[in-house]
Structure formats: C-alpha cells, structure tokens
Amino acid sequence: MPMRLGSIVALVLAAGAASAQPERTERTVAKVTSAAGTFSVRPANETAFKVLPAGADLSAGDLLLALPGASLESSDGSVAVKSLADYDNRSPLPILETALVLGGAQKGADLGLTLDRGRVDLTNKKPRGAAVVAVQFADQLWTITLDEPGARVAVELCGRWPSGARFRVADPKGTEKPPAPVASLVLLVLKGSARVTSGDTTVALNAPPGPAVLEWDSVTGGKAQPKKLTALPDWAEPDANLTTVGKNVAAAVEKFRAARAQDGPVAIERFLESKDPAEQRVALVTLGAQDALVELAKSLSAAKTLEEWDFGITVLRHWLGRCAGQDQRLYQTLTTARGLTPAEAKIVMQLLFGFSAAETRAPETYEVLIDYLAHEKPGIRNLSAWHLVRLVPQGKSIPYKPDGTAADAARAQAEWRKLVPAGELPPAPPKK
Incomplete structure (x- = not known):
C-alpha cells in the first residue's frame, strides 16, 4: 500500500493525547534496560513520538509505548518493568500493545505507574526485603507489594465495547453521559508472593499452587476472593512454546525494533508496504498505538488482502475500546478527515461495535449486511463483508476483494443473496 514518507512523518507528529497521561515533570524515575x-x-x-535508545533516562509523566520485550528499571534499581505481548492469542484479554506512564507514586512506593493498556510484568529487584509498586488504571489505585526479591507479578489491562452496544453521538450540551467501553484487568502472581491493596482491602496472593489471580472490571469492580490455580496458565509466559505464527510475529517485532532504532518513520512505511502478513501486523498495531487514525483508515482502504483488512479492523476495534471518548474521536475523524456524511459515519461506527447475540438470530441483520455490500463507500461494504464471513462461515468461499470495484462488490452481493x-437466516453449518 503506497504511502509517502511525509504522510508517515505527519502521523507520528499528529498522534492524539493519551487517555491517562498526567502532567509531566522533569524528574527522572527510571532507565531503559532493553535494546x-x-x-x-x-x-x-506534546504530540511527537520519539524512539528511545538503549539506556535512556525516563521522566515522570511521559507516555511510553512499549514493544514486546521492552524493559525498564526504577532509578534505584528496586523494581523492573517488562512489556509482553500475546503472540498466539492465549491470554484471557486481547493484548496488542502496551502503554504506560511513569510517576504518580504514593508515599512509600518504590515506583509508581499508570497502566493505560497492555501487559507489564513487575519484578522485585532488591537484594532483600519487599518492593512496592503503585499501579493506577481506569479510576483505580492498587498498591502491589512484591514480598521478596525475585517476586514477579503480571498485570494485563484491556478495554472492549460489549457486543451489540449502540453508538450515539455525544450530547453537545454534555447533559447526558455517553456510554463507555468495559475495562478489564487480570493480575497473576508468577513467582513468589504478593499483596494487593485497594482502598481498605488487602488481598494476599502467591504463585501456583495457591491463590494467584485477581480480576477486576469497570462494571462489577474487583473480586476480593482471589482465584486459586494449581499451575501457571499457558499465557503466563507468552514467549514460551510459540506456534509457527507466533514465531513469525515475534521475528517481525524484532525486525521492526531494529529498523525503527535507525529511522522510525521509514520503518513504519516499509512494514506497511511489506508482503509479509506478520510485518503488516506490526505496522498496523503501531498506527493504532500512536492514535494515527487517518493513516490507519487509509491503510484499511488500500488493503489488498483479506488478511490485511481483517487485522486492520481488529486494530481499529481494539483502539475504540481503549477508553471512554474514543468512539467520539473516531466519529469526528470519519466526518472530517475521511469525508463521510454523519449518517455514513454512524453506520461505520455501529458496524465496528458489532451485533448482540439476539441480532445475529434476526434475518434483518443479514439483509442489511448484504445490502451494504453494494454501498458506495468502501469502508461500509468492507465492514459488512467482515461481519458476514464471521457470522456465516460457509460464505468464506465467496470471492471478495477489499480494494475491489463496485462491480466486484455486486458479484459478491449476488452470491451472498x-x-x-x-427474510431467512443463514443455513446451519455442516456437522463435523
């Protein structure tokens, strides 16, 4: 997908504000320990992202985007933080990228951080005694005490819109609170023991076998009773026992890291244009992570393969669920930078939100999706095709081109009809 270098530079300089970024101070609180x-x-x-060298000092209040394997240590060396990714989709939460802000530690903590999204592993690096990390996320503050040297805890945070959520444009008067995605967090003790304090409640945990997991979401809150495990789950160490697909993505991430250490904008451009699906994925995740909505939308419009289009939609839906207000930002981008009418932009937003279980059992849902296959806006017909092949697996054999012509779309529509x-529901899938 051709893209001028100037466009890439523009997207890096025009990335939007982080959802949970506090005011910056010049206080150095940590140092990069990875490549x-x-x-x-x-x-x-500020609006510009800058790629960091090895050993860089990190200031409180700055937004950090971390590739899998990125690591840092607090200035006094007491706490290590490492970013990890789920290459093989084994994690309980869909983790694409990690973003965090250092600082904001409460009194007595060795390190404070705000986890905006993704996964971090926290490790006590002290030669003796406990290490304390104050972790903020959503509207929560959890104080995690790593009881002994080497104790390690994984924390995963992700936001998602529930299937069937309805999009609506925010009230300009602000009298009505708009809906928000559901944020979910999982904390798992990987090694040793830890205590987690939230408000007046403290929960003691230890690595399996034992009470090892705490869960929280923005609808039901936290569960004071931890979940017991007899052994660590397979997602605990996501780099272990990778499938072939996982190994390819891991290799692409490392290749991208080395390329952007030399020239970040050129690396994104090159990986977007790559014919390797794993390299395309890394570039698309980077666009979403940097809030480059216009360039992400352009990349989707120019997608030449179903796989590229499919993963691009995954990135966009992931971006939408990051926090409250993301849906309004995307709607404004569609009606301004992408030139859609308000009605067309609302259709796109609802298609991105998806359908409830009841809606997938209604013939009208399939009629509307098939009608949209011939819509003049490629984004609407492509999103409709994206849903149809998921709801009706038998339709995967119907040829469809994300970058096809109106005639291509009409032929696909006839086959779907x-x-x-x-007025009918899709045929039942064949029995295995």
Missing part, C-alpha cells in the same frame, strides 16, 4: 527501539516516548502536552435469501 534501542523497544520504547517510543511522547512527553506530556443466494446463500442467505431475504
């Missing part, structure tokens, strides 16, 4: 290119940073109240006639 050059594993972190990019955007200082608070044969498979799912108006």
Whole structure:
C-alpha cells in the first residue's frame, strides 16, 4: 500500500493525547534496560513520538509505548518493568500493545505507574526485603507489594465495547453521559508472593499452587476472593512454546525494533508496504498505538488482502475500546478527515461495535449486511463483508476483494443473496 514518507512523518507528529497521561515533570524515575527501539516516548502536552535508545533516562509523566520485550528499571534499581505481548492469542484479554506512564507514586512506593493498556510484568529487584509498586488504571489505585526479591507479578489491562452496544453521538450540551467501553484487568502472581491493596482491602496472593489471580472490571469492580490455580496458565509466559505464527510475529517485532532504532518513520512505511502478513501486523498495531487514525483508515482502504483488512479492523476495534471518548474521536475523524456524511459515519461506527447475540438470530441483520455490500463507500461494504464471513462461515468461499470495484462488490452481493435469501437466516453449518 503506497504511502509517502511525509504522510508517515505527519502521523507520528499528529498522534492524539493519551487517555491517562498526567502532567509531566522533569524528574527522572527510571532507565531503559532493553535494546534501542523497544520504547517510543511522547512527553506530556506534546504530540511527537520519539524512539528511545538503549539506556535512556525516563521522566515522570511521559507516555511510553512499549514493544514486546521492552524493559525498564526504577532509578534505584528496586523494581523492573517488562512489556509482553500475546503472540498466539492465549491470554484471557486481547493484548496488542502496551502503554504506560511513569510517576504518580504514593508515599512509600518504590515506583509508581499508570497502566493505560497492555501487559507489564513487575519484578522485585532488591537484594532483600519487599518492593512496592503503585499501579493506577481506569479510576483505580492498587498498591502491589512484591514480598521478596525475585517476586514477579503480571498485570494485563484491556478495554472492549460489549457486543451489540449502540453508538450515539455525544450530547453537545454534555447533559447526558455517553456510554463507555468495559475495562478489564487480570493480575497473576508468577513467582513468589504478593499483596494487593485497594482502598481498605488487602488481598494476599502467591504463585501456583495457591491463590494467584485477581480480576477486576469497570462494571462489577474487583473480586476480593482471589482465584486459586494449581499451575501457571499457558499465557503466563507468552514467549514460551510459540506456534509457527507466533514465531513469525515475534521475528517481525524484532525486525521492526531494529529498523525503527535507525529511522522510525521509514520503518513504519516499509512494514506497511511489506508482503509479509506478520510485518503488516506490526505496522498496523503501531498506527493504532500512536492514535494515527487517518493513516490507519487509509491503510484499511488500500488493503489488498483479506488478511490485511481483517487485522486492520481488529486494530481499529481494539483502539475504540481503549477508553471512554474514543468512539467520539473516531466519529469526528470519519466526518472530517475521511469525508463521510454523519449518517455514513454512524453506520461505520455501529458496524465496528458489532451485533448482540439476539441480532445475529434476526434475518434483518443479514439483509442489511448484504445490502451494504453494494454501498458506495468502501469502508461500509468492507465492514459488512467482515461481519458476514464471521457470522456465516460457509460464505468464506465467496470471492471478495477489499480494494475491489463496485462491480466486484455486486458479484459478491449476488452470491451472498443466494446463500442467505431475504427474510431467512443463514443455513446451519455442516456437522463435523
């Protein structure tokens, strides 16, 4: 997908504000301990991301985007933080990228951080005694005490819109609170023991076998009773026992890291244009992580393969669920930078939100999706095709081109109408 270098530079300079970024201070609180290119940073109240070298000092209040394997240590060396990714989709939460802001530690903590999204592992690096990390996320503050040297805890945070959520444009008067995605967090003790304090409640945990997991979400809150495990789950060490696909993505991430350590904008451009699906994925995740909505939308419009389009939609839906207000930002981008009418932008937003279980059992849902296959806006017809092949697996054999012509779309629409006639539900999948 051709893209001028100037466009890439523009997207890096025009990335939007982080959802949970506090005011910046010049106080150095940590140091990069991983290779050059594993972190990019955007200082608070600025718009430009900068790729960091190995050994860089990290200031409180700056937004850090971390590639898998990126690591840092607090200035006094007491706490190590490492970013990890779920290459093989084994994690309980869909983790694409990690973003955090250092600082904001409460009194008595060795390190404070705000986890915006993703996964971090926290390790006590002290020669003796406990290490304390104050972790903020959503509207929560959890104080995690790593009881002994070597104790390690994984924390995963992700936001998602529930299936069937309805999009609506925010009230300009602000009298009505708009809906928000659901944030979910999982904490797992990987080694040793830890205590987690939230408000007046403290929960003691230890690595399996034993009470090892705490869960929280923004609807039901936290569960004071931890979940017991007899052994660590397979997602605990995501780099272990990778499938072939996982190994390819891991290799692409390392290749991207080395390339952007030399020249970040050129690396994104090159990986977007790559014919390797794993390299395309790394570039698309980077666009989403940096809030480059216009360039992400352009990349989706120019997608040449179903796989590229499919993962691009995954990135966009992931971006939408990051925090409250993301849906309004995307709606404004669609109606301004992408030139959609308000009605068309609302259709796109609802298609990105998806359908409830009840809606997938209604013939009208399939009629509307098949009608949209011939819509003049490629984004609407492509999103409709994206849903159809998930809801009706038999339709995967119907040829569809994300970058096809109106005639291509009309042919696909005719085939879909044969498979799912108006007023009917899709045929039941064949029994195995």
